[in-house]
C-alpha cells in the first residue's frame with residue numbers, strides 16, 4: 353500500500369450517469385481540495401452520448417456545484433477532465449480510447465497507473481474488461497485497478513460467471529468491488545469500537561450479548577431506478593451486500609493484524625458460519641414486504657406498484673427483515689436481526705447490541721426489570737455511539753434510572769465526515785483494498801441469500817403491498833422478534 357498520492361489516470365465508464373454525477377465527481381473534487389490527489393492526475397469520462405471536453409467539463413462542474421451547493425472554487429480542477437464517446441460493446445472505439453490514455457500519460461507524466469471505474473449497468477462489466485484486455489488498455493507500465501459497482505451478479509451462479517470474465521483481465525488483487533457502506537465512517541468505526549476498547553471485547557460473545565439488531569431504513573422509494581430495482585429487490589440490493597458486511601464486521605474474530613488479507617479472512621469465516629436457510633425454513637427466518645401508498649413527512653406518496661418502470665403486479669420486495677444465526681463458538685444462540693426497506697418512517701442506519709440481563713436484580717425485588725444495557729452504533733444520519741446503562745435515581749433511595757453515555761462524531765465542530773465514495777476512491781488510488789469486498793465474501797453472501805430469493809421468486813406474496821409508505825414495515829417483522837421474546841429498539845427517541 354502506498355501512502356503518497358500516486359499519479360493516476362481514472363477512466364470512468366458511465367460518466368454521464370447518476371452515480372458519476374452524484375457521487376464520483378464530487379468525491380474526486382473533495383480529494384483534490386484536500387490535497388489528496390497528485391497534481392498529475394487526469395479523469396477520462398466514457399459514455400455513448402456525444403460531448404466535447406468542454407461540455408463534459410461544464411457537466412462535471414455543474415454536478416459538483418449541485419452536490420456541494422457551492423460554486424467551484426478552483427476552475428483548474430476541471431481542466432483535468434476529458435471525455436471520450438464510446439459504445440462499450442463496439443471493439444473499434446477502444447483503440448481511440450487507448451491512444452487518448454497514452455497521450456494523457458505523456459501530458460501529465462503519469463507512469464501508466466490506471467483505474468478503470470465501471471459505473472455502468474452490470475451486464476456490461478464482462479464486455480468492458482474483455483475489451484480492455486484485448487485492445488491493450490490494460491497493458492501498461494504502471495499498476496492497473498478495476499473498480500466495479502454493485503450488483504456483483506444476481507445470484508451465486510451469475511456472480512461466478514461474472515468473476516470468471518473479469519478475472520481474464522484483472523487479478524483478484526487488482527479488483528476493487530465497491531460496497532459503499534464499507535466507506536462509511538461509523539461502519540469503519542465498528543472495528544475500532546470492538547478492538548480498541550478493553551470493556552467491549554470480553555463481553556462480545558454469547559455469554560453476555562442477547563441479540564444484535566441492524567436496521568437500515570430509507571424514506572425514499574425507488575426513484576428513477578424502477579427498471580433495475582424491480583429485478584433486484586431489497587434482498588439483493590441491500591442485504592446481500594451492505595447488511596451482511598455489517599454483520600461480518602460485528603461478528604468477526606479479532607484479526608491477527610489490521611492487514612487487508614487478515615481482516616477479509618475473518619469476515620469470510622463469519623459469512624461461511626451463517627446458518628444456511630433451507631427453502632422450507634425461509635418463512636421462519638425471513639419476512640418480506642412491499643410498500644403501498646402512504647405519507648412521508650406529510651406528503652402523500654404512491655405505492656411501489658405505481659412507480660415508474662415497475663410491474664403493476666410486481667412481486668418484488670422493498671422491505672426485508674431476517675434473523676441470522678452464526679454457528680460458531682462465539683455466537684451460538686445469539687440472533688442477529690436485520691431489517692431494511694424503502695419508504696419507511698425515517699432515514700436511519702443503526703446497530704443495537706443488546707446485552708443479557710444481569711443474573712439477579714437487586715434493585716427491583718418485584719417483577720419489574722432494569723433496562724437492558726445497550727450499545728447503539730449510529731451509522732447515519734447521526735454518527736456516534738450511545739451506551740445505555742442504569743444508575744441510581746437521584747434522591748430516591750436505591751431506585752434505578754436508565755442513563756445514556758453519548759458520543760456524537762459528526763457534532764464535533766470542524767469535522768466534516770468524508771463521503772464514503774471519497775474514502776474508497778482514495779483507498780483504491782493507494783492500493784488499499786481492505787474496505788472493498790473480496791470474491792470469497794461475495795460468494796459466501798450469495799450462497800446464503802440464494803435459497804431465500806429462490807423461494808420468494810417462486811411464491812407470489814399474496815399480501816403485497818403489506819406496509820404503508822411511512823411506516824416501519826409489515827407487522828410480521830415485529831412478530832419475528834416477538835416470538836423470541838425481543839422487540840425492535842426504536843430508531844429515534846429512547847435510543
Ligand SMILES: NC(=O)C1=CN([C@@H]2O[C@H](COP(=O)(O)OP(=O)(O)OC[C@H]3O[C@@H](n4cnc5c(N)ncnc54)[C@H](OP(=O)(O)O)[C@@H]3O)[C@@H](O)[C@H]2O)C=CC1
Nearest residue numbers: 366367368369370371399400401439440471472473501502
Ligand atoms: N446511482 C446510484 O446511486 C448507485 C448506482 N450503483 C451502480 O452503479 C452503476 C451505474 O449506475 P447509475 O449511474 O445509476 O446508472 P445510469 O443509468 O444513470 O448511467 C448509466 C451510464 O452508462 C452509460 N451507458 C449505457 N449504455 C452504454 C453503452 N452501451 N456504452 C457506453 N456507455 C453506456 C450511460 O451513458 P449514455 O447513455 O450516454 O451512453 C450512463 O453514463 C450500476 O451498476 C448501479 O447498480 C450502485 C450504487 C448506487
Ligand SMILES: O=C1O[C@H](COP(=O)(O)O)[C@@H](O)[C@H](O)[C@H]1O
Nearest residue numbers: 502532568570572589590701732
Ligand atoms: O446500494 C444502495 O444503497 C442505497 C442506500 O445507501 P445509503 O448510503 O443512502 O444508506 C439504496 O438507496 C440503494 O437502493 C442501494 O442500491
